[in-house]
Amino acid sequence: MQNQIAIVIADDHAVLRESLTALLESQPDFKVVGTAANGNEALQLVQQRRPQVLVLDLFMPASNGFDVLRLLDHSGDRVASVVLTGSENHSDYLRVVRLGARGLVLKGDDPEKLFAAIRMVSSGELAFSNDVARSVLDAMVADRQPQPNAMARLTERERQIADRVARGMRNRDIARELEISENTVKRHLQSIFSKTGVRDRLELAVLALGESKKVA
Numbered sequence: 001m002q003n004q005i006a007i008v009i010a011d012d013h014a015v016l017r018e019s020l021t022a023l024l025e026s027q028p029d030f031k032v033v034g035t036a037a038n039g040n041e042a043l044q045l046v047q048q049r050r051p052q053v054l055v056l057d058l059f060m061p062a063s064n065g066f067d068v069l070r071l072l073d074h075s076g077d078r079v080a081s082v083v084l085t086g087s088e089n090h091s092d093y094l095r096v097v098r099l100g101a102r103g104l105v106l107k108g109d110d111p112e113k114l115f116a117a118i119r120m121v122s123s124g125e126l127a128f129s130n131d132v133a134r135s136v137l138d139a140m141v142a143d144r145q146p147q148p149n150a151m152a153r154l155t156e157r158e159r160q161i162a163d164r165v166a167r168g169m170r171n172r173d174i175a176r177e178l179e180i181s182e183n184t185v186k187r188h189l190q191s192i193f194s195k196t197g198v199r200d201r202l203e204l205a206v207l208a209l210g211e212s213k214k215v216a
């Protein structure tokens with residue numbers, strides 16, 4: 001299937017790796033291209049197989065999930081990462097998002113949440129619960145260093161889209177509200193990323209919220 005999402009799974013429990021592989025491949029648009037038992041193997045597989053999505057456990061031997069995210073970011077091997085964790089520690093959540101994760105699913109969640117998260121991050125969107133997203137955004141906006149107003153470079157339409165991204169809206173919802181196509185939203189987002197220097201939706205949301213706080 002040409003449009004399958006290529007996935008690497010990293011978890012130190014063999015039974016869970018096998019179960020996750022079978023679970024994900026029950027979806028016709030998913031293809032597991034590798035599994036890793038530790039952080040070092042995960043890094044190697046991402047570099048060798050170039051998956052679209054990495055499903056990553058946090059607590060593994062030989063480089064944990066935090067190390068994997070940090071090293072991927074530093075090496076430039078950015079991959080859409082979904083953290084699959086049993087941790088209920090919000091400081092862990094904030095840390096992995098700052099390191100580059102763009103989705104977070106708890107191991108106790110329904111499989112449909114994991115499926116949805118993989119599809120969302122593979123298309124450049126974010127996959128966090130509302131409370132996690134809000135706490136992460138608030139912390140990142142508070143920590144953001146003052147910068148020249150990058151938002152001033154945007155057109156009125158681009159500002160409208162950036163504001164809606166900051167409110168957590170998905171592309172299809174933005175398109176519906178602004179009465180434009182989803183592809184047009186995507187084109188505007190690429191222009192916004194280029195003009196502001198942000199790399200993805202989360203960084204754009206932090207930028208837009210920070211600018212709105214300055215104005216207020």
